[in-house]
Amino acid sequence: MPRSAIVVGAGLCGLVAARELADAGLAVVVLDKGRAPGGRLATRRDGPARWDHGAQFLTARDPRFAEMVEDWVRAGVASEWCRGFGGATDGHVRLRGVPGMSAVGRWLARDLDVRTTSRVASIATGDGLGDPAIETVGGRPGPRGGPHWRVVIDGDEGVAPGHAGDGRITTSVLEADALVLTPPVPQSLALLDAGGVALADDDRAALERVAYDPCLAVLADLDAPSALPAPGGLEPGGEPIGWIADNQAKGVSPVPTATIHATARWSAANFDRDRDEIARELLRAAAPLLRVGARNRRVHGWRYAKPAVLHDGPCRVARGLPPLVLAGDAFVAPRAEGAALSGLAAAVALLERMSSGRSS
Numbered sequence: 001m002p003r004s005a006i007v008v009g010a011g012l013c014g015l016v017a018a019r020e021l022a023d024a025g026l027a028v029v030v031l032d033k034g035r036a037p038g039g040r041l042a043t044r045r046d047g048p049a050r051w052d053h054g055a056q057f058l059t060a061r062d063p064r065f066a067e068m069v070e071d072w073v074r075a076g077v078a079s080e081w082c083r084g085f086g087g088a089t090d091g092h093v094r095l096r097g098v099p100g101m102s103a104v105g106r107w108l109a110r111d112l113d114v115r116t117t118s119r120v121a122s123i124a125t126g127d128g129l130g131d132p133a134i135e136t137v138g139g140r141p142g143p144r145g146g147p148h149w150r151v152v153i154d155g156d157e158g159v160a161p162g163h164a165g166d167g168r169i170t171t172s173v174l175e176a177d178a179l180v181l182t183p184p185v186p187q188s189l190a191l192l193d194a195g196g197v198a199l200a201d202d203d204r205a206a207l208e209r210v211a212y213d214p215c216l217a218v219l220a221d222l223d224a225p226s227a228l229p230a231p232g233g234l235e236p237g238g239e240p241i242g243w244i245a246d247n248q249a250k251g252v253s254p255v256p257t258a259t260i261h262a263t264a265r266w267s268a269a270n271f272d273r274d275r276d277e278i279a280r281e282l283l284r285a286a287a288p289l290l291r292v293g294a295r296n297r298r299v300h301g302w303r304y305a306k307p308a309v310l311h312d313g314p315c316r317v318a319r320g321l322p323p324l325v326l327a328g329d330a331f332v333a334p335r336a337e338g339a340a341l342s343g344l345a346a347a348v349a350l351l352e353r354m355s356s357g358r359s360s
């Protein structure tokens with residue numbers, strides 16, 4: 001039976017890690033609570049309208065990420081968007097997903113066993129013979145005798161997390177030798193806590209220091225193309241708007257739509273306010289930039305939008321437990337590149353940990 005791993009999170013980090021682990025011969029299952037892979041590389045659709053509502057563009061500084069991005073361009077899921085905003089060109093290439101940012105996640109998920117609408121509810125360790133009633137990554141029988149990971153999943157049939165259409169909770173359990181956790185760190189810690197996993201004190205302290213800024217995003221239909229200057233994205237400076245984009249000018253949406261991101265400061269101060277009020281206030285602030293009417297606004301709250309306090313090191317291998325690595329953008333840099341590089345580091349660290357057999 002091949003060695004096996006569960007990767008929680010089908011964002012960039014989790015997908016990059018999963019591809020590396022699968023290439024190394026591991027049986028891998030990726031679990032994500034979302035309806036599609038990609039995580040914060042996300043595109044929302046409604047009829048013909050489209051919005052990139054998380055990451056807006058990709059930049060590559062590290063040669064390893066540049067190589068990945070070249071692969072995406074060759075595959076037709078990314079292309080150069082521009083070399084600067086607001087009329088200024090600084091020469092640095094910004095890429096967009098084609099047709100939208102979520103295309104990158106879909107491409108990376110190909111050939112992998114990625115299970116979406118699968119919300120992990122808790123994570124525990126197991127130490128017995130594989131229970132024939134429990135699915136094991138890579139097939140039955142389950143991990144024999146040795147320590148392994150046991151992940152409890154609430155399936156989402158489209159009504160509410162963990163509930164089938166008829167109200168049944170569709171809970172399942174999956175086991176594997178090793179685990180990679182890529183949700184934002186506070187969410188990963190909550191999953192381990194829910195299953196009673198005791199992290200070593202230094203691991204917990206280092207992980208609890210990681211912190212994120214939130215971002216409130218307004219997604220609006222526009223009555224006509226906006227007045228935003230080419231290439232259709234702008235950082236206006238000041239409060240409350242951190243970023244504004246015309247998804248039609250960007251090439252994401254066939255009809256005019258706008259994505260408005262509030263600044264981290266404004267988002268933190270207003271995160272729990274009424275969503276209609278948030279939309280009204282941000283659209284009022286955006287009106288002089290868009291200079292067209294906006295309808296049907298939706299608000300998306302990214303509670304963990306961008307890491308503000310990073311972990312020291314590109315991933316964290318937990319001590320004293322079956323093979324476990326935590327990773328994500330917060331372990332390298334607060335952008336897509338950081339997530340991808342952390343995914344690479346996590347795969348290398350997990351393989352090393354599995355081959356050495358060390359647990360401390």
Ligand SMILES: Cc1cc2nc3c(=O)[nH]c(=O)nc-3n(C[C@H](O)[C@H](O)[C@H](O)COP(=O)(O)OP(=O)(O)OC[C@H]3O[C@@H](n4cnc5c(N)ncnc54)[C@H](O)[C@@H]3O)c2cc1C
Nearest residue numbers: 009011012013033039040055056057120183329335336339
């Ligand atoms: C508003 C915004 C704007 C941004 N702009 C840019 C930009 O212009 N350029 C740039 O480079 N970066 C940008 N970023 C940052 C970039 O999106 C991230 O750095 C990167 O996508 C993070 O990838 P990740 O894999 O680490 O995390 P994520 O993409 O967050 O992936 C984690 C995954 O874990 C899943 N998950 C969480 N909990 C569970 C659970 N219990 N069970 C199952 N699955 C779970 C989530 O659904 C998610 O898919 C932006 C981010 C935001 C939010």
